[in-house]
Amino acid sequence: MNNINILFNLNTDSASKIYKKGTILQRAGDPSSHLYYVKKGLLKSYTIDKKGKEHIFMFAPEGWLMSDIESQEFNKEAVLFFECLEDSDLIKISKEQSTRDDLSKEQYLHMSSLLLRRVGVLQRRIIMLMSASAKERYEHFLETYPELPNRLPQRLIASYLGITPEALSKIRGEMLREK
Amino acid sequence: MNNINILFNLNTDSASKIYKKGTILQRAGDPSSHLYYVKKGLLKSYTIDKKGKEHIFMFAPEGWLMSDIESQEFNKEAVLFFECLEDSDLIKISKEQSTRDDLSKEQYLHMSSLLLRRVGVLQRRIIMLMSASAKERYEHFLETYPELPNRLPQRLIASYLGITPEALSKIRGEMLREK
DNA sequence: CGCATTTCTTAATCTAGATTAATGCACAGC
DNA sequence: GCTGTGCATTAATCTAGATTAAGAAATGCG
Numbered sequence: 001m002n003n004i005n006i007l008f009n010l011n012t013d014s015a016s017k018i019y020k021k022g023t024i025l026q027r028a029g030d031p032s033s034h035l036y037y038v039k040k041g042l043l044k045s046y047t048i049d050k051k052g053k054e055h056i057f058m059f060a061p062e063g064w065l066m067s068d069i070e071s072q073e074f075n076k077e078a079v080l081f082f083e084c085l086e087d088s089d090l091i092k093i094s095k096e097q098s099t100r101d102d103l104s105k106e107q108y109l110h111m112s113s114l115l116l117r118r119v120g121v122l123q124r125r126i127i128m129l130m131s132a133s134a135k136e137r138y139e140h141f142l143e144t145y146p147e148l149p150n151r152l153p154q155r156l157i158a159s160y161l162g163i164t165p166e167a168l169s170k171i172r173g174e175m176l177r178e179k
Numbered sequence: 180m181n182n183i184n185i186l187f188n189l190n191t192d193s194a195s196k197i198y199k200k201g202t203i204l205q206r207a208g209d210p211s212s213h214l215y216y217v218k219k220g221l222l223k224s225y226t227i228d229k230k231g232k233e234h235i236f237m238f239a240p241e242g243w244l245m246s247d248i249e250s251q252e253f254n255k256e257a258v259l260f261f262e263c264l265e266d267s268d269l270i271k272i273s274k275e276q277s278t279r280d281d282l283s284k285e286q287y288l289h290m291s292s293l294l295l296r297r298v299g300v301l302q303r304r305i306i307m308l309m310s311a312s313a314k315e316r317y318e319h320f321l322e323t324y325p326e327l328p329n330r331l332p333q334r335l336i337a338s339y340l341g342i343t344p345e346a347l348s349k350i351r352g353e354m355l356r357e358k
Numbered sequence: 359c360g361c362a363t364t365t366c367t368t369a370a371t372c373t374a375g376a377t378t379a380a381t382g383c384a385c386a387g388c
Numbered sequence: 389g390c391t392g393t394g395c396a397t398t399a400a401t402c403t404a405g406a407t408t409a410a411g412a413a414a415t416g417c418g
Contacts, residue, residue, distance in 0.1 A: 047310060049311070053310070055310045069295055069298045073296055079306070105287065108287030108290075109280055112291060115298060118298055120249040120251075120252035121249075122298065122302065123249040125305055126236065127234065131228040133374080134375070153396090154395080154396065154397095155395070163375065163376085164377080165396070167374085168396095169396060169398080173398080312404080313404075332364090332365065332366090342404095343406060344365080345368085345369095349368085
């Protein structure tokens with residue numbers, strides 16, 4: 001049994017299922033109802049702003065949990081879209097399963113540890129968005145997630161960084177020339 | 180006993196102490212060692228970038244917990260400064276107290292709930308930074324924290340929003356004229 | 359009280375990154 | 389094998405917000 005089964009009292013692999021690349025698991029505006037644990041594959045979560053532009057909130061490769069905690073926590077409809085970037089093997093976890101309050105001490109410890117880690121990552125992201133240039137954010141992304149760039153189109157990396165594909169392309173051009 | 184005492188097994192008010200406005204509780208670069216619970220008063224946490232510019236990560240008014248989870252979680256030196264914006268009555272909580280693993284189920288439940296809330300708030304902040312204009316972020320700030328603006332200089336609000344005081348002043352001017 | 363320091367505002371100029379547009383490529387579907 | 393659609397790159401232009409500068413208002417302090 002893997003960690004996530006332990007965490008949510010799931011029985012072995014009952015809920016694991018393969019979703020095709022391009023599958024949209026959740027749409028903004030839907031009632032936000034599930035989390036997804038990625039056994040294999042890659043997901044993105046994103047918002048679409050009022051001009052129709054997509055902004056990546058996060059990627060979830062193997063071992064990550066994809067969730068829309070803002071909407072769950074504030075009881076509003078989903079604010080994020082979830083989509084498979086590759087054929088993905090996922091465990092779908094209902095809101096009820098994830099918010100049950102009859103977990104064991106070990107489970108709570110594990111849950112707290114996951115959440116603390118998440119807060120730490122989000123803190124860094126905010127600080128980078130506020131204080132670093134696009135190029136610095138790109139370099140930080142490459143260092144932090146070295147295995148992701150070769151699984152992602154530039155477009156999506158740019159969106160994660162909060163810039164346009166054109167701006168990222170320019171930065172990459174500069175970095176090549178500098179070397 | 181208040182919630183935070185319950186959460187961290189603290190005995191009543193032993194650790195509560197008044198700190199003067201302007202006191203720096205933690206400096207970036209120090210070993211990150213404590214959290215602070217705000218009984219009364221107001222704190223800010225911030226980074227200073229390589230150009231010497233300050234960027235507010237968050238404000239902590241009454242009832243909030245100020246922490247530098249990134250540095251605690253990744254075991255590095257503090258990345259944030261903590262400073263009192265008003266004379267503040269604070270409970271200082273050591274890393275050991277906050278990470279002990281012998282909490283009760285109720286305590287873990289409370290802790291998870293706090294962390295989920297925090298993740299939700301940070302998610303919104305990131306989405307706003309990536310997808311909304313300075314003016315939209317300002318309006319969102321006013322709606323979300325209506326009691327803060329009259330306790331804060333514009334400068335710090337601007338820093339929290341990720342813009343300069345000049346840009347915020349311009350936005351405020353526009354909003355006044357529009358009304 | 360009076361002086362110094364910080365805060366806020368307005369305005370002129372500058373710049374990182376957005377927008378628009380055009381070109382070449384890769385590859386999916388027929 | 390062709391043809392359309394999306395992706396990456398480059399370049400020209402535009403713009404939100406930064407920077408710089410200066411004056412007015414507020415605040416702290418001896």
